[in-house]
Amino acid sequence: MSTKTASADTDTETPIDPAKQPQMAIQLTPSGSSDMPVFTNFTNVSPGAGMAVMDFGFLDPQTIHAVTHLTRSGKKAPNPVNGRLASRVVMNYDTLANLHQQIGRVIAAVAVARREQAAGATAAKGAKPN
Numbered sequence: 001m002s003t004k005t006a007s008a009d010t011d012t013e014t015p016i017d018p019a020k021q022p023q024m025a026i027q028l029t030p031s032g033s034s035d036m037p038v039f040t041n042f043t044n045v046s047p048g049a050g051m052a053v054m055d056f057g058f059l060d061p062q063t064i065h066a067v068t069h070l071t072r073s074g075k076k077a078p079n080p081v082n083g084r085l086a087s088r089v090v091m092n093y094d095t096l097a098n099l100h101q102q103i104g105r106v107i108a109a110v111a112v113a114r115r116e117q118a119a120g121a122t123a124a125k126g127a128k129p130n
Contacts, residue, residue, distance in 0.1 A: 039058060041057075042056070042057040042059050048090075051091065051093070052090070052091055053090050054089045054090070054091070055087075055088050056085075056086045056088070057084060057086055058083055059083040063081060067081055
């Protein structure tokens with residue numbers, strides 16, 4: 001089982017300041033194999049009537065390399081490029097906005113960690129041995 005602290009979705013039309021949005025502990029119980037991680041290296045989000053459809057897929061790394069090589073050399077990439085659909089998720093726009101905020105916080109934290117790591121590496125290179 002997984003317990004996460006998450007912002008609750010709201011059904012109101014009035015935007016809520018994320019800092020004031022209520023927080024609650026959510027416990028998700030897996031069903032079937034839903035607790036098994038699914039690797040994805042491709043995403044696509046399509047808008048729908050009141051919902052967004054998100055496809056998470058997997059493209060073979062060799063295929064990605066070959067297509068990149070073709071397009072960089074000025075050749076036309078195959079159409080379509082075949083991949084495997086790993087998961088399809090449909091969510092309303094309030095939930096999508098909540099996901100956007102969560103992803104933004106993760107990306108900001110990763111950026112800080114990378115800057116700190118780069119600063120540490122630079123400081124280590126600049127240090128002179130005694």
